[in-house]
Amino acid sequence: MTNDPPIDSEAFKQFERDGFSKVAQGYDRAIAAQVTSQVNKAILDGVEARAGMRLLDVACGTGWLSADAVKRGAIVTGLDYSENMLVIARSRCPEAEFQVGDAENLHFESGEFEAVVCNFGILHFPNPETAIAESLRVLKPGGYYAFTCWTPPAHNPFMDLILGTVQTYGTMDVNLPPAPPLFRFGDPDECKKTLSASGFTLVSVTELPIKWTFSRPEDVMPTIIASSARLGSILSMQTGQQRQDIENAIIERAKKYATDDGIEIPSSAVLSVGRKP
């Protein structure tokens, strides 16, 4: 039994679409360019991306993974809920086709793609099993599916820095629509179980290191507010004194990660790959 409030899928999807539409430029500069794209090679290797392959990039955001797949010669379709993210993706990678759509209700024929990838999208879907089933449906037999998700704060100093500080000095209970758990698919066993139960074979799960970099400790909190939908909202919706205490604590904690090149905070993600039988 869990006491988590029920998720209103449509309300949550609306929140996601509005949130990412608002921060699209900031997300592109601070997160996609510098953070999430660090795992692109591992994802594309995982699905054996190659020239001539039809590849679908679900929740493609501003198109960095799509662009790397195009560099390998793949024929790429990118899909995202936010048109503002896609405007940036189209200018980054004119060779790919970018379409607005819902990961949980793909508007493609069954068996259209030889690979489906989803970089840090799965944690944003209210019904991830539905999104996984849709990815399986649009894959050809023998095609690969890969997704990534953050590991939880206990394994992930960056997430601990943000969320641990909110828990100490503020509250996670801000007025946001009930959301799916952020770190469900950062648990390797959960990924294996879910992909196998969804019908995938040859399931493999790998932990990948990722670094979050900032010029100064003072940049951490404003950057996350300006570039992230859910984490940014959790931070910006704290009351005045809580917000000040959280900001001070994040600055102090971030100083411990100072290097000659600025602030480098370790983090990690789980990459899950499965094959359609």
Ligand SMILES: C[S@@+](CC[C@H](N)C(=O)[O-])C[C@H]1O[C@@H](n2cnc3c(N)ncnc32)[C@H](O)[C@@H]1O
């Ligand atoms: C954290 S971003 C990841 C973007 C990109 N894959 C990357 O690695 O930088 C999550 C993306 O999921 C998109 N998204 C959220 N819910 C979605 C849904 N139901 N269907 C399609 N895209 C969705 C958001 O608009 C956002 O672009």
